[in-house]
Structures are given as structure tokens and as C-alpha cells.
Amino acid sequence: MSDFKHRYGPWAVIAGASHGVGAAFAHLLAARGLNCVLVARRAEALAALKSELEVQYAVEVLLVTQDLSHSDATERLIAAVGDREVGLFIYNAGGDPFITRFLDTSVEDWGSLLSLNSLTVMNCSHVFGAPMVARGRGGLLLVGSQAALGGIRKLAMYTATKGFALNLGESLWAEWKDKGVNVLNLLIGTVDTPTMRDAMVKLNIPNALTMSLPKAEDLAQLALDELGNGPTLIHPEDTLSNRASSPGQARRLHVLNKSAKAAVFIGND
Numbered sequence: 583m584s585d586f587k588h589r590y591g592p593w594a595v596i597a598g599a600s601h602g603v604g605a606a607f608a609h610l611l612a613a614r615g616l617n618c619v620l621v622a623r624r625a626e627a628l629a630a631l632k633s634e635l636e637v638q639y640a641v642e643v644l645l646v647t648q649d650l651s652h653s654d655a656t657e658r659l660i661a662a663v664g665d666r667e668v669g670l671f672i673y674n675a676g677g678d679p680f681i682t683r684f685l686d687t688s689v690e691d692w693g694s695l696l697s698l699n700s701l702t703v704m705n706c707s708h709v710f711g712a713p714m715v716a717r718g719r720g721g722l723l724l725v726g727s728q729a730a731l732g733g734i735r736k737l738a739m740y741t742a743t744k745g746f747a748l749n750l751g752e753s754l755w756a757e758w759k760d761k762g763v764n765v766l767n768l769l770i771g772t773v774d775t776p777t778m779r780d781a782m783v784k785l786n787i788p789n790a791l792t793m794s795l796p797k798a799e800d801l802a803q804l805a806l807d808e809l810g811n812g813p814t815l816i817h818p819e820d821t822l823s824n825r826a827s828s829p830g831q832a833r834r835l836h837v838l839n840k841s842a843k844a845a846v847f848i849g850n851d
């Protein structure tokens with residue numbers, strides 16, 4: 583446990599922490615002694631989680647109430663974090679609040695999903711990743727979706743933006759793996775979160791509230807256990823098959839092979 587804290591502490595930032603997988607990460611990290619910066623839009627939910635973490639684990643907790651789709655989100659987050667040393671950055675926000683055909687949602691609304699799932703992910707990876715690489719330790723964990731793996735009807739911008747984060751994370755893994763910084767994309771099939779249940783109810787899915795779904799706590803635990811085995815963990819497939827022949831392993835080999843082949847043209851530095 584102290585190894586984990588040394589490698590990924592003393593502070594973790596969880597962007598999208600007020601419920602579901604993000605809140606589960608906060609509990610698991612606080613239990614390992616990491617102080618937590620919790621980011622989301624709903625101040626009350628964040629305040630309740632802060633009290634739980636402080637009482638149960640005696641860690642420090644900083645709240646940042648922020649819409650991560652806003653163009654100044656990263657700047658404001660950095661200002662709030664100040665000189666705290668962040669050893670682990672988790673980006674968990676990013677569900678699709680629309681779930682419509684492409685033309686049935688406005689360009690402005692798709693633009694906010696684009697910012698949330700692409701621009702802010704890029705900005706945060708840069709500003710939090712740089713000091714980790716300089717220190718030679720740390721972790722970047724991007725919570726993604728199996729929707730990143732290809733286009734899906736009614737999920738055009740969700741698949742597109744999740745694909746952005748997947749490629750970014752895999753490339754950073756290839757760049758940082760020898761610099762002591764672990765990168766993991768967690769590609770989720772489905773997980774039980776309030777957002778998912780609300781969407782299922784809104785879309786009139788049968789058994790929306792009773793259907794059995796993987797638990798947020800289990801996925802968060804799995805991702806922390808596998809943080810050093812990037813770049814990509816595909817749930818549930820990677821937990822079902824032999825790791826050596828799993829789809830996540832295939833992506834790892836793809837990144838290594840492509841990086842080696844591309845070096846002929848773009849250099850090996």
C-alpha cells in the first residue's frame with residue numbers, strides 16, 4: 583500500500599468524481615492514503631463524498647466544482663490544485679448526455695461533449711503529465727468506453743470522442759512507459775452508474791432499474807490493479823480471456839509494433 587502511495591501520491595485528481603466509478607476511485611485511493619482532488623459539477627454530491635473520505639480515511643480532500651466542458655476548465659482546475667503534488671490523474675467524466683442521432687442534437691451541444699471528452703482530456707494530460715514525467719513516477723488513467731472501438735448508431739460523437747481519448751492514451755503510454763509514468767485506458771462495456779440507469783429509464787429500456795450491471799467499485803478496483811499493465815484494459819473481455827490472447831493485449835502489441843515501424847519515418851527518440 584505504501585508503494586502505491588509513493589508511486590501515485592500524495593495527491594490524486596479525479597475528474598468526474600461525484601458518483602459512480604469516479605466516487606469508487608476516490609474511496610479506493612483514500613483507503614490507500616492518497617489525498618484527493620474531487621472535480622464535478624454538483625457541489626452537494628462532492629461535499630458529501632468529501633465528508634465520507636475525511637471521516638473514513640483521514641485524508642485531505644479538495645473540492646473543485648467545475649464544468650469540465652468549459653474552455654477554461656483545465657486552467658481553473660490547475661489554479662485550484664496550486665502547488666499540490668499530483669501523482670495520479672484520473673479522467674472519468676464523459677458519458678453521453680444526449681444519445682441521439684447526429685442531426686437530432688445541436689452542433690453546440692455536440693461541441694460541449696467534444697470539449698469534455700477531447701479538449702479537456704488533452705489539456706489535463708499535458709499539464710498533469712509533464713510534472714509526472716519530470717519526477718519519473720505517476721499515473722494517468724482515462725476512463726473510456728468500448729464505444730471507442732468503432733462507430734455506433736446514435737452514438738456518433740460519443741464514439742468519436744472516446745476514440746480520441748483512446749488513441750491519445752495509447753500514444754502517451756508508448757511515450758511514457760520508460761519514464762516511470764503508467765498510462766491506462768479503461769474501456770468499459772457497461773457499468774452501474776446513476777447516469778447509465780437514468781439514460782436507460784429515459785430510453786424506455788425494459789428492466790432499466792433492475793437489470794444486473796457490473797459494479798462501479800469492481801471496475802475501479804480492477805483499473806487500479808491493472809494501472810501498470812497499459813495501455814488498454816477492455817472490460818469485461820480482458821477479465822474473461824487468457825491475458826496473453828486478450829483484446830487489450832492485442833492493442834498493446836499493435837501500439838508497440840506500429841511505434842517500431844513508424845520510427846523509420848519519424849525517428850526513435
Ligand SMILES: NC(=O)c1ccc[n+]([C@@H]2O[C@H](COP(=O)([O-])OP(=O)(O)OC[C@H]3O[C@@H](n4cnc5c(N)ncnc54)[C@H](OP(=O)(O)O)[C@@H]3O)[C@@H](O)[C@H]2O)c1
Nearest residue numbers: 598600601623624649650675676677727772773775777778
Ligand atoms: N455507465 C456506463 O455503462 C458506461 C459505459 C461505458 C463507458 N462509461 C464511461 O465511464 C465513465 C463514467 O460513467 P458515468 O455513466 O458515471 O458518466 P458521467 O455521466 O460522465 O458521470 C461521471 C462523473 O463525471 C461528472 N461529470 C459529467 N459531466 C461533467 C462535466 N461536464 N463537468 C464536470 N463533471 C462532469 C459527473 O458528475 P456531475 O454530474 O456532478 O458533474 C460524475 O461524477 C464515463 O467516462 C463514461 O463514458 C460508462
